[in-house]
Amino acid sequence: MTALAVSETSIKPRNAWGETLFRAACFSAATLLMAALAGVVISLVIGGWPAFKTFGFGFFTSSEWNPVTEVYGAAGPIVGTLITAFLSLVVALPLALGVAVFLVEFCPKPIANPIGVAVELLAGIPSIVYGMWGLFVFAPWFAQHVQLPLVMNAEPGSWMDKLFSGVPNGANIFTASMILAIMILPYMSAVFRELFMTVPAQVREAAYGLGCTPFEVIRSIIVPYVSKGVIGVIMLGLGRALGETMAVTFIIGNAHGFPHSIFDSGSTIASTIANEFTEATGEMHTAALVALGLVLFLITFAVLAVARLLLRGQKH
Amino acid sequence: MDRALFRRVTNGIFVGACGLATLIALTALVLILWSLITKGIGGLELKVFTESQPAPGSEGGLANAIVGSILMCGLGMVIALVVGILAGTWLAEYGGQTTYGHVVRFLNDVLLSAPSILVGLFVYELLVAPFHGFSAYAGAVALAILATPIVTRTTEDILALQPNALREAGMALGASRAFVIRSIIWKAARTGLVTGGLLGFARISGETAPLLFTSLGNQFMNTHMSQPMASLPTTIFQFALSAYDDWQRLAWVGALLIAIAVLSINIIGRILARETHR
Numbered sequence: 001m002t003a004l005a006v007s008e009t010s011i012k013p014r015n016a017w018g019e020t021l022f023r024a025a026c027f028s029a030a031t032l033l034m035a036a037l038a039g040v041v042i043s044l045v046i047g048g049w050p051a052f053k054t055f056g057f058g059f060f061t062s063s064e065w066n067p068v069t070e071v072y073g074a075a076g077p078i079v080g081t082l083i084t085a086f087l088s089l090v091v092a093l094p095l096a097l098g099v100a101v102f103l104v105e106f107c108p109k110p111i112a113n114p115i116g117v118a119v120e121l122l123a124g125i126p127s128i129v130y131g132m133w134g135l136f137v138f139a140p141w142f143a144q145h146v147q148l149p150l151v152m153n154a155e156p157g158s159w160m161d162k163l164f165s166g167v168p169n170g171a172n173i174f175t176a177s178m179i180l181a182i183m184i185l186p187y188m189s190a191v192f193r194e195l196f197m198t199v200p201a202q203v204r205e206a207a208y209g210l211g212c213t214p215f216e217v218i219r220s221i222i223v224p225y226v227s228k229g230v231i232g233v234i235m236l237g238l239g240r241a242l243g244e245t246m247a248v249t250f251i252i253g254n255a256h257g258f259p260h261s262i263f264d265s266g267s268t269i270a271s272t273i274a275n276e277f278t279e280a281t282g283e284m285h286t287a288a289l290v291a292l293g294l295v296l297f298l299i300t301f302a303v304l305a306v307a308r309l310l311l312r313g314q315k316h
Numbered sequence: 317m318d319r320a321l322f323r324r325v326t327n328g329i330f331v332g333a334c335g336l337a338t339l340i341a342l343t344a345l346v347l348i349l350w351s352l353i354t355k356g357i358g359g360l361e362l363k364v365f366t367e368s369q370p371a372p373g374s375e376g377g378l379a380n381a382i383v384g385s386i387l388m389c390g391l392g393m394v395i396a397l398v399v400g401i402l403a404g405t406w407l408a409e410y411g412g413q414t415t416y417g418h419v420v421r422f423l424n425d426v427l428l429s430a431p432s433i434l435v436g437l438f439v440y441e442l443l444v445a446p447f448h449g450f451s452a453y454a455g456a457v458a459l460a461i462l463a464t465p466i467v468t469r470t471t472e473d474i475l476a477l478q479p480n481a482l483r484e485a486g487m488a489l490g491a492s493r494a495f496v497i498r499s500i501i502w503k504a505a506r507t508g509l510v511t512g513g514l515l516g517f518a519r520i521s522g523e524t525a526p527l528l529f530t531s532l533g534n535q536f537m538n539t540h541m542s543q544p545m546a547s548l549p550t551t552i553f554q555f556a557l558s559a560y561d562d563w564q565r566l567a568w569v570g571a572l573l574i575a576i577a578v579l580s581i582n583i584i585g586r587i588l589a590r591e592t593h594r
Contacts, residue, residue, distance in 0.1 A: 022494035026410060029402035030420045033468060036461050037423050040434055043441035098337025106331055107338075117586065119341050124582040125348060126522025128549050129571045132556050136564075137351045182344045189341070213327035236429065243431025245525040246553065270433050270525070277437075277529050293437045300431055308425045 041297065048291030050284060059291065065256040065272075067281045072288035076257045078295060080266040083259065084173055084248065085241040088180035092237060096185050100192030101218055116193065123186035131250030134179040139170030139251055142178075147263055166263035169253075174262045176252040180244055184237040191236065191311070195229040196222055228310045235307030242300050245270040269296040349575075356572030359565050364573075368537045369551060372560040378570050380537040381551040387539065388452050388531060388547055389521050392459030396516055400464045401502075401509060404471025409497055412472065421472075428465040435461050436526035444530060452538075452545035455531030462523060463516035470512030474505045507588050514585035522578050524549035548574055 051059060055072060062073025099119055103112050147168045154160035166172055199222050207221045223230060253265020254275055267275075269292045280286040363377045370376025403420070411417040435458050443454040478501050486496035502509065527533075532544040533554065548570050555567035 016492070019492045019494045022498070023406075023410060026402045026406035029399045030406040030411070030417075030468075032399055033403050033427065033464060034420055034423050036438075036464070037427050037430075039442065040430070040438040043438045044434070047437070047441050095337045095340060098334040099341050102334035102338045106334060115338060115342065118345055119338070121579060121582065122341065122345050122348075124518060124578050126524070126549065126574055126578055128522065128524045128552055128556075129348065129352065129575050132552070132567065132571050133348050133351055135556070136355075137347075182341075185341055185344075213323050215327040215330040216323070218330075239429050243429075243433070245431065245433045246549075250556070270431060273433055273437065274525055274528055277440075278532065290437060290441075293434050296431060297434050300429075301426060304426050304429055305422075308422060 041294075044290055044294040044297055048287055048294045050287040051291035054284065055288075059288075060295075063256075063258045065288075067276075067285050070282065070284050072284065074269075074288070074292050074295065076259070077267050077269045077272045077292060080173065080252070080259060081242055081268040081270070081296065081299075083262075083266075084177045084180055084252070084268055085238055087174070087177035087262070088184060088241045089234065089238055091178065091181035092185045092188060092241075093234060095181070096188035096192055096233075096237070099185070099189040100196060103189075103193055104196045105214055105218065116190075119186050120190055121186075122182065123190070127183070127244060127246040128250075130179055130183055130247040134175060134247060134251040135171065138179065139175050141170070142175050143168045143170030147172075151263075163261050164263050165261045166265065167253075168263075171251050171253040171265055172263045173252060173259055173266045176248050176266075176268075179247050179251060180241045183244060183247060184240045187240055188233050188237045191233045192230070195226040195233070199225050232307045232310030235303050235310065239300050239304040239307060242303065243270055243296060245274050249274045269293070352568070352572045352575055355565075355568040359569040360572065364566075364569055369535055369546070369566075370562070372558070372563055376566075378548065378551060378566060378573070380534065381546040381548045381570065382573070383537065383539065384452065384531070384534070384545040385521065385548040387541065388455045388459060388527070388545060389517065391453075391456035391541070392463060392520055393513065393517055395456070395460035396463035396467050396520075397513055399460070400467025400512070400516070401471050403464070404468040404512075405475060405497060405502075407468070407472040408475035409493070409501070424465045424468050427461075428469060431525075432462055432523055433525040433528075436529055439526065440529045449542075450530065450532035450544040452531050452541040452543065455527050455545065455547065456541070458526035458530045459520040459523060462526060463520045466516040466519060467512045470515060471505075471509060474508030474512065475501060477508070478504050507591060511585050511589045514581050514588070518578050518581040518585065521581070522549060522574050524553055528553075 051072060055062070059072065059074055060078065061075055062071075063075040063079075064071050064073045065076060066072075103116050103119075107115065147164070147166075147170060150160070150164045151166075151168060154164055203221060203225065204217060207217045212220070248268050249271040252267055252271055254267050254271060255265040256267060256272075259266035273289050273293055276285070277289050280289060361377075363375065364379075365377060365382065366379055367375070367377035368380040369378060403424075406412070407417055407421055412421070439454050439458040439461070443457060444450055482500055482504060483496055486500045487493065491499075527547050527550050531547060531550070533550045534544045534546045536546075538545050552567045552570040552574070555563040555570070558564065
């Protein structure tokens, strides 16, 4: 866009001042954006430094989080964050792929767009609404119809018993992951849809011409064609799931320490910060929470950076 | 089994699974909207909009939270539009192809999906801790930081769609580049810019996490931006997790209001976007 074939120095417009000023304003706005991101990093490093200094590497490995004795170890929330994000991805990925493939390949054209918009509206619903729905509607249903029967039928001491043990109130790591899955599904399916549409019609038709079934075309032609993008979308979904706050805060149960089963209540980094920050008891408590924030930032930044780099190659 | 049959069956299962996935997604949407409507619509009365939040057990509404949300989102949006449109313009018209431009674009994309609670922490360290007080200004700044990347992104995309002939025609008449951008390109891209603004607005009007420790919340009606201010999402959060039935009912009403607002802004934005692409 910038490559206009006019040499700018040869023209002296009347309002050269206005030009300089406008350009400077645009440039500062762009710089301000970078400054905001840099500010996030710097403030987290400064605010969290006391915690890193006091607890050292133990901050990452200890799961003791005790505001009374002022001992803070972040292993519980960190593990909780990784488990919920991973579980939600496992559920959301096949669903998002399915939705995208259905809309691009199988769905009759006139209804494909309304369905696509409806799925994307899921992405518009605020996180706090998901939280309320999860806590008051989904969790009780889940406890009644899934968790209780599973726990009742598990033999004591068996692997099932270990995996499913926990207070049967529906507020646990598993239900939080399911809500997260519904939340990241629309983002992922929207980008998948865009990706699949970039596959040239000739490639697709050539495969059909060889006698492939739609399943074979998608598995062997379309997905490999956009494979880098697919990984990018996975990372994008992961980035969303890692940082999601309110919905998780509602339903994960907010227990510190290591989760013992997938039906155990737990916490994530974001939910711990949301719950405790305004009520932090001392300076070290605040510092520990900010340090947690820095850990979350580093994880999501790495994931999102990889996602963007992979997706960039795919964009036309 | 015969190979052709096997392939047909596999394919049939696959098509069915894809359809089922779509059905699951749509069911989730319907279930959530259904809960919102059945639990929220009963409490939707005039006093929700005219009275401030009640003590548990007494009558009241959400007026203070609604006013607070409108004020903070409004100010946040003004900041986001100014910074976002200028930054997007710089990326599209001036420095987008330079190394610096690529870095800005990349970091903007990261900021676009950065966890909103971290933005809250940043604004807390920047505007709350140094001044020893929660304020609606801090809340508005946090919201602005979340909306700006969206506005920047859509502005750049929409300006890039404007034909170069338009720019050349303006410059051939002797207009400066800044004048061409402001009076020709921005005008031509008007609808797209509005869409970007609406999408940003839809994103921040439901945001809770960044407001928790910037604007904090306030149980009274307050229009002073330098003091803590209630907002619909934080009030819902407080009410929903309370032990009082009437507070929980109000939380559902608030959730319904927010969902209606966000979804209708989203739909208007989409309709406008479709018209610009035509």
